[in-house]
Amino acid sequence: MSDIGFVRTEMLPEREPPASTVGALGWARANLFSNWFNSILTLASLYAIYAILAAILPWVFSPTWNGASLNNCREILTAAGSVGDHGTSGACWGVIRERWIQLLFGFYPSELYWRPVLAFILLGVALAPVLFSDNVPSKMLIFSALYPFIFPWLLWGGTIWGPIAALAGFVLGWVVYSAVSKTMSSLMGIVLGAVAALVWWLLLSSYFTGALNSILPIGIEVVESRKFGGFMLSITIGVVAIACSLPLGIVLALGRQSDLMIVKYICVGFIEFIRGVPLITLLFVASTLLNIFMPPGTNFDIILRVLIMVTLFAAAYMAEVIRGGLAALPRGQYEGADSLGLNYWQAQRLVIMPQALKISIPGIVSTFIGVFKDTTLVSIIGLLDPLGLSNAIRADANWNGVVWELYGFIALLFFIFCFGMSRYSMYLERKLHTGHR
Amino acid sequence: MKKSVLLGALTVAGLAAGAAAAGTIDDVKARGKLNCGVTTGLVGFAAPDSNGEWKGFDVALCRAVAAAVLGDGNAVEFVPTTGKTRFTALASGEVDMLARNTTWTFSRDVDLKFEFVGVNYYDGQGFMVPKALGVSSAKELDGATVCIQTGTTTELNLADFFRANNISYEPVPIETNAEAQQQYLAGACDVYTTDASGLAATRATFEAPGDHVLLPEIISKEPLGPLVRHGDNEWADVVRWTLNALISAEEYGITSANIDEMSAGTNNPEINRILGTEGTLGEMLGLDNQWAMRAIKVGGNFGEVFAQNIGESTPIGLARGLNAQWTEGGLLYSPPFR
Numbered sequence: 149m150s151d152i153g154f155v156r157t158e159m160l161p162e163r164e165p166p167a168s169t170v171g172a173l174g175w176a177r178a179n180l181f182s183n184w185f186n187s188i189l190t191l192a193s194l195y196a197i198y199a200i201l202a203a204i205l206p207w208v209f210s211p212t213w214n215g216a217s218l219n220n221c222r223e224i225l226t227a228a229g230s231v232g233d234h235g236t237s238g239a240c241w242g243v244i245r246e247r248w249i250q251l252l253f254g255f256y257p258s259e260l261y262w263r264p265v266l267a268f269i270l271l272g273v274a275l276a277p278v279l280f281s282d283n284v285p286s287k288m289l290i291f292s293a294l295y296p297f298i299f300p301w302l303l304w305g306g307t308i309w310g311p312i313a314a315l316a317g318f319v320l321g322w323v324v325y326s327a328v329s330k331t332m333s334s335l336m337g338i339v340l341g342a343v344a345a346l347v348w349w350l351l352l353s354s355y356f357t358g359a360l361n362s363i364l365p366i367g368i369e370v371v372e373s374r375k376f377g378g379f380m381l382s383i384t385i386g387v388v389a390i391a392c393s394l395p396l397g398i399v400l401a402l403g404r405q406s407d408l409m410i411v412k413y414i415c416v417g418f419i420e421f422i423r424g425v426p427l428i429t430l431l432f433v434a435s436t437l438l439n440i441f442m443p444p445g446t447n448f449d450i451i452l453r454v455l456i457m458v459t460l461f462a463a464a465y466m467a468e469v470i471r472g473g474l475a476a477l478p479r480g481q482y483e484g485a486d487s488l489g490l491n492y493w494q495a496q497r498l499v500i501m502p503q504a505l506k507i508s509i510p511g512i513v514s515t516f517i518g519v520f521k522d523t524t525l526v527s528i529i530g531l532l533d534p535l536g537l538s539n540a541i542r543a544d545a546n547w548n549g550v551v552w553e554l555y556g557f558i559a560l561l562f563f564i565f566c567f568g569m570s571r572y573s574m575y576l577e578r579k580l581h582t583g584h585r
Numbered sequence: 586m587k588k589s590v591l592l593g594a595l596t597v598a599g600l601a602a603g604a605a606a607a608g609t610i611d612d613v614k615a616r617g618k619l620n621c622g623v624t625t626g627l628v629g630f631a632a633p634d635s636n637g638e639w640k641g642f643d644v645a646l647c648r649a650v651a652a653a654v655l656g657d658g659n660a661v662e663f664v665p666t667t668g669k670t671r672f673t674a675l676a677s678g679e680v681d682m683l684a685r686n687t688t689w690t691f692s693r694d695v696d697l698k699f700e701f702v703g704v705n706y707y708d709g710q711g712f713m714v715p716k717a718l719g720v721s722s723a724k725e726l727d728g729a730t731v732c733i734q735t736g737t738t739t740e741l742n743l744a745d746f747f748r749a750n751n752i753s754y755e756p757v758p759i760e761t762n763a764e765a766q767q768q769y770l771a772g773a774c775d776v777y778t779t780d781a782s783g784l785a786a787t788r789a790t791f792e793a794p795g796d797h798v799l800l801p802e803i804i805s806k807e808p809l810g811p812l813v814r815h816g817d818n819e820w821a822d823v824v825r826w827t828l829n830a831l832i833s834a835e836e837y838g839i840t841s842a843n844i845d846e847m848s849a850g851t852n853n854p855e856i857n858r859i860l861g862t863e864g865t866l867g868e869m870l871g872l873d874n875q876w877a878m879r880a881i882k883v884g885g886n887f888g889e890v891f892a893q894n895i896g897e898s899t900p901i902g903l904a905r906g907l908n909a910q911w912t913e914g915g916l917l918y919s920p921p922f923r
Contacts, residue, residue: 153761236792246635247635250633254635254637274665406834439679440676440677527625528667529667530625532665536625538666539626540626541626542626542763544634545628545632548789548790548900549787551763
């Protein structure tokens with residue numbers, strides 16, 4: 149019995165899997181060369197990638213960073229020996245070296261560049277508690293609420309009492325609302341609060357600002373809208389349109405589903421009208437038609453006009469995206485909220501909206517990205533956004549004829565922003581993925 | 586009913602606009618800045634440099650007007666306008682004047698209610714072809730593919746020219762000059778046609794400009810000039826005579842170098858009247874007597890402005906041609922300062 153050798157008393161040690169199934173080799177075998185057809189496709193793709201890179205990379209890595217003009221770039225390239233069949237081949241990066249600041253800031257005074265930079269850094273700070281609510285103390289939300297007043301002040305400058313007066317309007321409206329809604333109905337409170345705020349903004353705040361400014365002139369240098377340009381302009385329009393269109397879109401989406409007939413048809417009419425018109429038409433209205441209808445001498449800032457139009461445009465699309473989210477919610481959610489005795493706003497805030505918005509995230513972010521890219525359309529009405537500036541830069545005799553370098557640089561910057569937004573939306577979806585499959 | 590209300594509103598708005606436009610010169614003085622509409626970028630005519638400073642042939646005229654009215658050639662707010670927004674920008678009062686390589690045509694002058702105050706560049710539509718094509722006249726272009734910007738007068742001119750000569754062509758529509766350059770160089774079209782100044786500027790950017798020729802035919806008249814709104818003759822006079830002062834200054838040899846010397850008084854009464862040492866021409870315009878002197882000083886006379894921005898020593902390299910003084914066989918002919 150003692151020499152039954154084939155009965156093992158201990159486990160064999162685990163062996164490494166065959167080298168051909170693990171690591172890079174195994175991955176390549178499984179994914180790239182699993183059969184003859186895939187192998188051919190892989191080789192063909194590799195060749196295509198190689199051919200594209202071989203054509204592009206020598207062009208990209210050209211020693212022309214210090215070129216002073218297109219002709220100077222060509223001299224540098226000729227000296228470096230990169231001359232092809234059709235003359236010199238290679239990018240002329242001198243134009244980016246000379247103009248990148250202009251492409252970022254437009255004509256903003258160079259000694260004040262810190263202001264837009266600070267505004268956009270603070271934008272990150274203000275967004276942090278909204279975007280990453282897990283990791284940031286929620287007290288930061290106070291700063292986020294104040295930020296809409298800080299942002300225009302930093303960009304346009306002027307007296308500090310302007311944004312404070314604007315803020316005071318909200319405070320006043322709130323005070324009136326809470327006082328009235330306690331004594332009378334809450335609808336009266338909303339109406340009277342809004343009226344009080346409007347009266348303050350339209351009639352009184354300019355006296356307030358003027359008086360306080362003469363007593364205590366605190367302010368920073370005013371920068372006119374004409375000086376805005378480049379990516380600063382794109383980001384400003386994009387951020388404002390994104391930030392304003394979401395709440396506006398929610399209101400429109402709710403209004404469209406409302407039982408109140410007038411509210412419903414106003415919302416439907418607005419959404420369908422705006423969605424039925426191309427953005428460029430709205431921009432032309434902003435830039436030319438409004439000019440003619442306004443009383444002469446009124447100085448209605450062109451960027452403000454564009455901001456309003458882009459925001460309205462984005463809000464109409466946003467409303468439909470959110471309506472999609474609302475429609476996807478099972479009927480039981482609405483009924484459940486009702487059965488708990490929640491009123492309309494409580495139900496929306498606690499039950500409906502959190503779920504509807506979560507469903508709509510991909511659509512919302514797509515709309516954001518679309519709006520951000522649509523900001524380049526303002527070049528058609530003569531605002532110098534990056535694309536408009538690229539044309540202006542080519543009008544410099546030194547850089548006439550430079551095309552790909554400028555477009556490449558602009559495309560790269562846009563890609564960074566849009567890719568960032570899209571990655572964030574995926575993070576948010578993963579974070580909020582709590583059931584509802 | 587609704588229509589009439591709308592029309593009524595339009596009329597009121599139009600009347601109000603006309604009323605406000607009556608005093609552009611006072612508006613400009615009160616504002617302390619001239620709002621000048623320029624292109625969003627055209628080589629040699631208007632472009633911002635890397636510091637955001639606008640430079641160019643049209644820009645120089647804006648600066649001259651600002652210097653004449655406000656005493657400072659930098660007191661200009663340059664408003665970039667596109668081909669689509671330029672006329673409404675002027676009509677609505679967003680800009681005080683347009684110096685935006687705009688062709689003086691009947692309908693723009695009469696129907697759109699603008700006032701062209703003169704011509705600062707006589708242009709015309711030309712053709713550029715590769716030398717290898719072996720063409721020496723536009724009449725030999727039968728069957729050619731032509732790169733042409735859509736929606737411009739050049740498109741209509743081209744159709745007229747080919748029809749008048751009973752030859753055919755195939756248009757390749759393009760949107761911008763930059764696109765045209767790429768298409769032409771890539772061989773997508775045999776011929777590129779646009780204003781001759783634009784062709785010269787485009788050719789100058791090519792790696793081998795000598796491989797391309799501009800054909801001798803100029804198929805259209807494109808007198809480019811500054812314009813203001815109808816009905817404000819005081820302001821139109823200021824812009825018109827500022828342009829004339831620059832032209833006359835060249836004719837009489839007043840340059841930015843010798844202007845200080847000459848403004849002390851010369852024995853040529855016309856020069857004295859321009860520079861304000863004799864007569865009261867400035868007062869008649871509603872300005873002071875040194876207005877023309879300041880306008881000339883800011884960028885030099887017409888010839889200096891031309892040489893500096895688009896002349897033969899620049900990369901664009903335009904010859905004076907039609908834009909020479911009448912004494913030298915050109916069309917520049919300023920009425921007398923008297």
